[in-house]
Amino acid sequence: MDLLHVNPFMYLAVSSALFTIGALGVLTRRNAIVVFMCVELMLNAVNLSLVTFSKMHDNPSGSMFVFFVMVIAAAEAVVGLAIIIALFRNRQDVDINNVNIFKW
Amino acid sequence: MLSVIGIASGIGLITHRSAVYSVLFAVLNFFCIAGLYLTLQAEFLAITQIIVYAGAIMVLFLFVVMLLNLGDDLTGAKFNATKGITFLIGFAFFAELIVIFKSFTDQSPLHLNNPYSYGTVEVIGKTLMNDYLFPFELVSVILLAALMGAMVIAKKHN
Amino acid sequence: MEALLPLIILSPFIGAAIIGIWGLLSPAFRHQEKLIGTIGTLAVFLPFLLVLNTFLNYQHGQPVTFELFSWMATKNFSVDFSYVLDEASLLMGLIVTGIGTMIHVYSIGYMHHDKGFYRYFLYLNLFIFSMNNLILGDNLLVLFLGWEGVGACSYFLIGYWFEDMAKAMAAQKAFVANRIGDFALLVAMFIIFNATGSLKFADISLSGDVAFWVALLVFIAATGKSAQIPLYVWLPDAMAGPTPVSALIHAATMVTSGIYLIARMSEVFLQVPGVMVLIAVIGGLTAILAALIAIAQNDIKKVLAYSTVSQLGFMFMALGAGAFSTAIFHVMTHAFFKACLFLGSGSVIHAMAHMHIVNDPQDIRTMGKLGKYMPSTSKTFWISTLAIAGIFPLSGFFSKDEILGKLFFAGHEHTMYYAVWAVGMITALLTAFYMTRVTYLTFNGKKRFPEEGHPHESSPLMTIPLWILAGLAVVGGFLGLPAVVGHGHYNWIAGHWLSIEGAPVIIDRILHAPIETEWILIIVSFLLAIAGVAFAFSFYKKYDLQGDLKVKSFFGSMYRLMENKFFIDEFYNWAIIRPFVWLGNFAVMSFDKNIIDGIVNGAGYATTATAGIFRQLQSGLVQKYAMLMFLAIVVLLGYVMLG
Numbered sequence: 001m002d003l004l005h006v007n008p009f010m011y012l013a014v015s016s017a018l019f020t021i022g023a024l025g026v027l028t029r030r031n032a033i034v035v036f037m038c039v040e041l042m043l044n045a046v047n048l049s050l051v052t053f054s055k056m057h058d059n060p061s062g063s064m065f066v067f068f069v070m071v072i073a074a075a076e077a078v079v080g081l082a083i084i085i086a087l088f089r090n091r092q093d094v095d096i097n098n099v100n101i102f103k104w
Numbered sequence: 105m106l107s108v109i110g111i112a113s114g115i116g117l118i119t120h121r122s123a124v125y126s127v128l129f130a131v132l133n134f135f136c137i138a139g140l141y142l143t144l145q146a147e148f149l150a151i152t153q154i155i156v157y158a159g160a161i162m163v164l165f166l167f168v169v170m171l172l173n174l175g176d177d178l179t180g181a182k183f184n185a186t187k188g189i190t191f192l193i194g195f196a197f198f199a200e201l202i203v204i205f206k207s208f209t210d211q212s213p214l215h216l217n218n219p220y221s222y223g224t225v226e227v228i229g230k231t232l233m234n235d236y237l238f239p240f241e242l243v244s245v246i247l248l249a250a251l252m253g254a255m256v257i258a259k260k261h262n
Numbered sequence: 263m264e265a266l267l268p269l270i271i272l273s274p275f276i277g278a279a280i281i282g283i284w285g286l287l288s289p290a291f292r293h294q295e296k297l298i299g300t301i302g303t304l305a306v307f308l309p310f311l312l313v314l315n316t317f318l319n320y321q322h323g324q325p326v327t328f329e330l331f332s333w334m335a336t337k338n339f340s341v342d343f344s345y346v347l348d349e350a351s352l353l354m355g356l357i358v359t360g361i362g363t364m365i366h367v368y369s370i371g372y373m374h375h376d377k378g379f380y381r382y383f384l385y386l387n388l389f390i391f392s393m394n395n396l397i398l399g400d401n402l403l404v405l406f407l408g409w410e411g412v413g414a415c416s417y418f419l420i421g422y423w424f425e426d427m428a429k430a431m432a433a434q435k436a437f438v439a440n441r442i443g444d445f446a447l448l449v450a451m452f453i454i455f456n457a458t459g460s461l462k463f464a465d466i467s468l469s470g471d472v473a474f475w476v477a478l479l480v481f482i483a484a485t486g487k488s489a490q491i492p493l494y495v496w497l498p499d500a501m502a503g504p505t506p507v508s509a510l511i512h513a514a515t516m517v518t519s520g521i522y523l524i525a526r527m528s529e530v531f532l533q534v535p536g537v538m539v540l541i542a543v544i545g546g547l548t549a550i551l552a553a554l555i556a557i558a559q560n561d562i563k564k565v566l567a568y569s570t571v572s573q574l575g576f577m578f579m580a581l582g583a584g585a586f587s588t589a590i591f592h593v594m595t596h597a598f599f600k601a602c603l604f605l606g607s608g609s610v611i612h613a614m615a616h617m618h619i620v621n622d623p624q625d626i627r628t629m630g631k632l633g634k635y636m637p638s639t640s641k642t643f644w645i646s647t648l649a650i651a652g653i654f655p656l657s658g659f660f661s662k663d664e665i666l667g668k669l670f671f672a673g674h675e676h677t678m679y680y681a682v683w684a685v686g687m688i689t690a691l692l693t694a695f696y697m698t699r700v701t702y703l704t705f706n707g708k709k710r711f712p713e714e715g716h717p718h719e720s721s722p723l724m725t726i727p728l729w730i731l732a733g734l735a736v737v738g739g740f741l742g743l744p745a746v747v748g749h750g751h752y753n754w755i756a757g758h759w760l761s762i763e764g765a766p767v768i769i770d771r772i773l774h775a776p777i778e779t780e781w782i783l784i785i786v787s788f789l790l791a792i793a794g795v796a797f798a799f800s801f802y803k804k805y806d807l808q809g810d811l812k813v814k815s816f817f818g819s820m821y822r823l824m825e826n827k828f829f830i831d832e833f834y835n836w837a838i839i840r841p842f843v844w845l846g847n848f849a850v851m852s853f854d855k856n857i858i859d860g861i862v863n864g865a866g867y868a869t870t871a872t873a874g875i876f877r878q879l880q881s882g883l884v885q886k887y888a889m890l891m892f893l894a895i896v897v898l899l900g901y902v903m904l905g
Contacts, residue, residue, distance in 0.1 A: 009205060009206060010107065011140065011144065012205040012208070013107075013202060013205065014107040014110060014111065014140070016198060016201035016202060016205065017111050017114070017198065018110065018111065018114050018133075018137075019201070020194050020195075020197055020198040020201070021111070021114040021115055021117075021118055022114070022118075023194060023197065023892055024118060024190060024191065024194040025117065025118030026885070026888055027190045027194075027885055027888055027889050027892065028118065028187060028190060028885075029118065031123055033123055033165065033168060033169055033172070034117075034118075034123055034126050036165075037117065037126060037127065037130050037165060038117065038118060040130065040157070040161065041114060041117060041130065041133065044133070044134065044137050044153075044157070047137075047149075047153075048137055048140060048141075051141060051144055051146050051149060052144065054146075055144055055145070055146075060228075060231045060235075063146060063148075063149060063228065063231075064228075064231060064232065064235075064236050066146075066149055067149070067152065067228070067232070068236075068239060068243060070152060070153070070156050070157065071156075071243045071246070071247065072243070072246065073157075073161070074156055074157075074160065074161055074247070074250075075246050075247050075249075075250035075251075076250070077161045077164060077165070078164070078250050078251065078254045079250050079253050079254050079257070081164060081165070081168050081254070081258075082253070082254035082255075082257040082258040083257055084168065084172075085168065085171070085172075085257075085258045086257050086258055088172050089260075190889060193889075193892060193893055193896055194892075196896050196900070197892070197895070197896045197899070200896065200899045200900055200903060201899075203903060204899075204903065
């Protein structure tokens with residue numbers, strides 16, 4: 001591997017693939033926890049592309065952003081899981097198709 | 105190589121019936137991404153990824169999955185029209201992204217590898233403390249808030 | 263002085279407004295008859311004074327104009343409320359405001375104790391306002407405003423006692439018949455504007471096809487307003503209104519507006535001789551038709567109504583012959599004696615009704631010998647009868663003679679005029695006959711109402727106007743002395759006033775009129791008139807009411823037609839009105855109910871159905887929402903990419 005001539009396109013391709021997979025997972029799965037994990041997957045994909053871009057343009061801001069994203073993702077995961085637990089307490093079931101009290 | 109494993113684990117994540125297996129696939133995925141970070145000379149981020157994501161967050165997920173003790177998600181096996189449409193849309197999205205990125209990178213085909221790559225801890229530390237000090241502090245507040253919020257929400261109300 | 267001129271238009275309007283608003287707001291005011299009457303009369307008397315003053319100080323060729331305000335002004339078209347007092351409009355103005363004032367005074371007496379007193383004067387003032395607009399306007403649009411206004415006021419006034427369904431229907435009939443004419447006038451206005459770009463009278467100059475259509479349409483409009491065939495049917499029914507209304511509107515003013523309009527547009531009409539022949543023919547037919555019907559009528563007002571139609575026919579004959587100023591002359595004289603006749607009949611009806619003895623206070627079969635009890639009414643009525651019959655030296659003689667003379671001379675241009683002239687002569691004879699008949703049967707002969715009744719003469723409020731009008735009927739003719747006298751120099755109206763050389767307001771057709779022929783014509787028509795009156799007088803003196811039976815046998819089977827107005831109303835009803843009513847019913851029942859309602863309901867239903875579909879978007883399922891968002895992003899991204 002000639003480090004000097006790596007094409008960033010590969011990274012970006014991987015990133016977009018992971019993102020798409022994550023999106024599909026969000027839309028498809030019924031288990032709330034799995035959906036959550038797919039969201040994390042999407043976040044990671046974005047992180048990857050951010051780092052790639054950061055390298056592309058020689059700008060540390062990208063990496064900084066990744067850092068913060070990670071922190072926020074952690075916080076969000078905590079809160080989200082807490083919500084899921086509370087939800088589970090109420091209805092013994094984490095099927096998100098049943099959480100439809102906003103139905104018209 | 106790493107990318108392949110990463111993608112494969114991603115697919116496994118979304119398709120597997122059991123939630124536990126999905127969590128494990130996620131861990132694998134995060135490791136792969138960390139590896140990709142390394143190849144990008146973002147060492148600090150790679151390590152952070154492993155510690156935070158694969159270590160803390162996924163463990164948390166695992167705990168919750170075990171705690172809730174859910175059965176397997178059986179309906180995921182069906183392949184109906186909605187799923188088909190969703191996949192089509194997803195594929196379209198993927199194609200779009202590819203096209204976009206292709207046009208980006210064609211402009212600046214090479215890049216990478218500056219001797220002063222920004223992945224080292226030293227460099228990150230310096231940037232963090234100098235340019236991004238305020239967000240840094242703010243982030244700690246957010247963490248605190250998240251912590252408290254989680255505790256409140258998940259508490260057993262009598 | 264100039265500053266006061268707008269009051270000619272505004273004063274009646276202000277009068278109407280005061281009476282109307284005050285009357286609406288204060289029930290106490292509504293019974294202040296003297297006050298209301300005074301306000302109303304002054305509101306018309308003031309314009310009369312102003313017009314008189316302008317008339318006396320008038321200089322030829324210099325019309326006095328004044329403008330109230332601008333009506334509309336766009337790039338291509340602008341019209342103002344501007345008025346012109348020239349020879350023709352001054353003359354009409356004098357007639358309208360003068361006779362109007364007298365009728366206001368008369369009405370104070372006639373409408374005594376009527377419960378809608380203030381309403382009556384409100385409408386009367388409004389009518390004068392509209393009529394002033396009509397005759398004084400310097401462009402067709404102001405005239406049209408007045409035209410419609412008088413139609414509307416006529417509706418209000420005919421249907422004044424609207425609780426009676428028959429009277430209300432009569433008002434409606436008048437309005438509808440008028441409306442048909444109004445439509446024709448509107449189309450004519452459109453054509454004129456299209457051709458010349460302006461609606462001012464001064465700017466109207468047309469020729470060829472345009473002139474033909476405009477003339478025809480204006481004539482149709484005039485038949486509506488001035489009660490000629492085919493739109494005359496409203497006028498006899500209009501007698502349902504109070505008698506002063508009949509006197510003002512249907513004798514002196516509104517019905518003459520059609521003639522005035524045609525005379526104003528004399529220039530246009532002279533371009534289309536064909537239309538003029540048509541006008542003369544229709545005028546002649548109307549005249550003789552109405553005269554025949556009048557012979558067989560027993561309601562005093564109906565006789566006068568048909569008489570009006572007949573005399574209007576005479577005026578149209580004059581217009582058709584090209585003698586526009588003669589027509590205006592007859593308008594003037596007719597206004598005098600017809601108003602006097604109507605007011606006189608009102609006086610009679612008043613007296614008969616007060617006796618509370620007879621069923622129908624308007625039926626001449628239950629009158630007779632009223633002359634003994636009502637001397638003023640009787641004498642003025644006789645004077646006016648002789649005037650209308652055309653007895654020298656009363657006014658009707660001069661004007662009618664001139665019409666017949668001009669008709670005869672117009673025969674030189676087109677032989678049809680000779681036929682119209684003959685019809686006119688016969689009609690003159692018939693006029694003399696039926697007018698004498700009705701007058702004799704009312705005021706002379708045997709008393710046919712029960713002995714207990716004591717009719718009395720009307721109050722001076724009513725008799726003074728009668729005498730004034732009778733006086734005018736006597737002397738009014740001298741304004742238009744025929745050409746035989748002093749070679750036309752004494753014909754003030756035509757020669758000096760209306761169609762003066764150099765600055766004619768109304769352009770007459772130049773007719774070849776040898777003096778000898780004119781003398782013969784004058785003498786012949788005079789003899790005819792005398793014969794008619796004398797014959798009728800002696801005939802009815804001998805036979806009294808039974809004379810009618812002899813008349814009936816004279817006319818044979820035609821009498822039944824005459825009595826029933828030749829069944830024209832019935833014909834219109836069958837041919838025109840019933841199909842329209844059917845169409846209206848159809849429109850409501852099937853079209854409106856099914857189609858229109860179906861569309862409206864269908865719109866409602868469609869909305870609900872669509873909403874039902876869209877409702878499913880809000881399923882409450884997160885994943886569905888997320889899918890939509892995702893889809894949206896994909897689409898947007900694609901759009902940005904492609905574009």
